[in-house]
Amino acid sequence: MAEQPPRKSSGSGAPSGPxxxxxxxxxxxxxxxxxxxxxxxxxxxxxxxxxxAGAAFAPGSVRLGPGLxxxxxxxxxxxxxxxxxxxxxxxxxxxxxxxxxxxxxxxVVDSSAARLAVARNHAESxxxxxxxxxxxxxxxxxxxxxxxxxxxAVYSLAEVADVSRVFRQVHRVLRTEAPFVISLxxxxxxxxxxxxxxxxxxxxxxxxxxxxxxxxxxxxQIEAHRVTDIxxxxxxxxxxxxxxxxxxMDPSAEGGFSSPVHxxxxxxxxxxxxxxxx
Numbered sequence: 001m002a003e004q005p006p007r008k009s010s011g012s013g014a015p016s017g018p019x020x021x022x023x024x025x026x027x028x029x030x031x032x033x034x035x036x037x038x039x040x041x042x043x044x045x046x047x048x049x050x051x052x053a054g055a056a057f058a059p060g061s062v063r064l065g066p067g068l069x070x071x072x073x074x075x076x077x078x079x080x081x082x083x084x085x086x087x088x089x090x091x092x093x094x095x096x097x098x099x100x101x102x103x104x105x106x107x108v109v110d111s112s113a114a115r116l117a118v119a120r121n122h123a124e125s126x127x128x129x130x131x132x133x134x135x136x137x138x139x140x141x142x143x144x145x146x147x148x149x150x151x152x153a154v155y156s157l158a159e160v161a162d163v164s165r166v167f168r169q170v171h172r173v174l175r176t177e178a179p180f181v182i183s184l185x186x187x188x189x190x191x192x193x194x195x196x197x198x199x200x201x202x203x204x205x206x207x208x209x210x211x212x213x214x215x216x217x218x219x220x221q222i223e224a225h226r227v228t229d230i231x232x233x234x235x236x237x238x239x240x241x242x243x244x245x246x247x248x249m250d251p252s253a254e255g256g257f258s259s260p261v262h263x264x265x266x267x268x269x270x271x272x273x274x275x276x277x278x
């Protein structure tokens with residue numbers, strides 16, 4: 001008879017076999033870890049931190065983050081029909097094209113000439129008209145005040161250190177009570193990583209660490225924006241925050257982004273502010 005492998009144990013001496021009680025990821029080595037994926041599952045191939053980089057071109061609907069398909073998220077943005085919409089950061093152009101197809105007049109600003117070239121080519125291939133501008137996300141002098149019905153920033157502000165400067169310019173161009181919808185990597189996503197054995201998660205970073213975060217597999221870094229920082233910056237820029245969502249990722253929506261971490265924490269935080277005053 002073949003010799004049985006030794007039984008793993010936790011730091012507390014509790015068994016780690018089937019039927020043992022799962023532990024919270026903050027419990028360190030005090031108990032067993034729940035099995036989130038089988039050892040044969042492939043590791044994630046795309047980091048959520050760089051979204052929408054790595055996402056498939058899908059101009060059928062607006063997407064606010066990886067694996068987000070809930071209808072309540074769509075209602076935050078609303079229909080593009082007859083609206084003038086400003087998008088900060090274009091990705092591959094999917095969102096701008098989706099809104100233009102709905103009847104919106106879309107203006108896109110992006111600091112990356114390469115991203116703009118991809119989005120422009122996609123817009124031409126889809127036969128939609130979109131106004132593209134290459135520049136800093138806060139350089140909105142070409143937009144007249146009180147002319148925009150919706151501003152959308154999907155993960156683009158993750159690259160911006162001084163978000164208040166952007167918020168002040170967005171406030172100027174929006175109509176009163178018009179929404180500003182922002183999505184960002186969730187702060188918990190920045191802190192958590194899968195264990196090497198694929199059976200749980202652990203903290204890799206302090207919630208108070210404000211240093212930039214490297215995107216796995218890329219040469220770029222993003223800002224470690226906290227929800228409280230975004231909320232405070234919006235309020236000081238005269239926005240009223242009326243929605244805050246921390247939706248779970250649907251692993252079947254975009255499997256390349258899904259990892260064991262997302263059984264524990266959301267990948268995306270979504271904040272909607274409305275312009276106050278004039």
